[in-house]
Amino acid sequence: MSASLPPIGMLAEITHRCPLQCPYCSNPVELLKANRELDTRTWLDLFDQAADLGVLQVHLSGGEPTLRRDLEQLIAGLAARGVYTNLITAGVGIADGRIEAFAEVGLDHLQLSFQGARAETTDRIGNHGGSHEKKLETARRARAAGLPLTINAPIHRHNIEEVPEFIELALSLGAERLEIANVQYAGWALTNRDALMPDREAVDRQGEIVEAARERLTGIMNIDFVTPDYFATYPKPCMGGWARDAFMVAPDGAVLPCHAAQTIPSLAFERFGARTLAGIWNDSPAFNAFRGTDWMQEPCRSCERREIDWGGCRCQAMAIAGDAAATDPACVKSPIHARMAALIDEARHAAEGAPADVPFVHRRIGTVVDM
């Protein structure tokens, strides 16, 4: 078993509630209702323990984190500990004065998602009329409050052609950073994979557009490009390696090595409160299961990239190879790598056979999904 290092980053999903219903949402298909959320005191206690444990950066996310009325208090608690605090918001329905209040209590950075670069796309994907306009307003208010801004663009079949417009949008809003993030197929996105998967040609075009924009915008705006796994040669180092330097916490206090970890049936996750954060991070069997490289099988075990990508995503291995300890099928060395190309083709056929709009299962609390 590999020894643990202190964690650097934490993603706190403080609520699953959200006014939008994006079909690519990475939240689990079984969403938690408000009455399962940790209360203010428990979150503040958790943040204190996280700072003690070495966490330097916290991303407050959801669902929609601004639905928590105590968000100002939570940010203040993190700021008091010198933690760099990033708010990840969909930017819809934030009451007047709150963004300014977040900035005042010490928020360091705001990340705002746009489902489309055009109003009709944003409103359709999030299933929320008028949301695009509200997001533009949120961006303006954030800038006016002096907050640095990242625009996050989750990319899939239905908006991949808008990438050039996303770049212009982010520039016009004064963002320092744009994330072109191709959807990762976990949670709701996995349910909607056939409807969301882009075509290979569109992916190639996107790559060229982003490369050119990066060059053109050097020193003007940073573009982070999260490439689509299914089209990749090597996997991404998911979470920078399982339980290596980051973790996440679900609304009910379940401490998880990554977003989709709960899809691995052999693992049991512990909740903050039942145990200290340090106890969970250092000793929890779920965290130790895939920490380091000792758990690896071939081809990862003897691969020279094993400490670069850490064998890729465990949840993708689970979802596609049926074994959480397998090589991520996104890797060209995986014995079932060809399955990725087959899934791309299947999605393409599904899309071609379907009416112009392949129906999404829009994300909702309490929706029953047949997998």
Added chain:
Amino acid sequence: MTMPRQRMLVSGGSKPSLPNHVRIQFDPLRQAYAVLAPEKIFWPNEISLDILRRCDGSSTVETIVADLASDYDAPEEDVEGDVTTFLQEWSDKLLVRL
């Protein structure tokens, strides 16, 4: 606050500063200085740290170079090259404002 919508180039008269999304902070646990930025954390070495600490928005690159040259007892031409390269790189990543 307005964004530089044009790539900035380092010159002797530039007065570099840290933008408000970048923070330098001592981490007692790891006994090292961290540069905190959105989605990224850097662990600068001593020389980088010495440059960043002088990016106060009022000192010019010329002053910073002269200062470091005397601190490190090194020829100014050498220091100037290193500082310019470093600041250009950090400015290109929007971690330093010129």
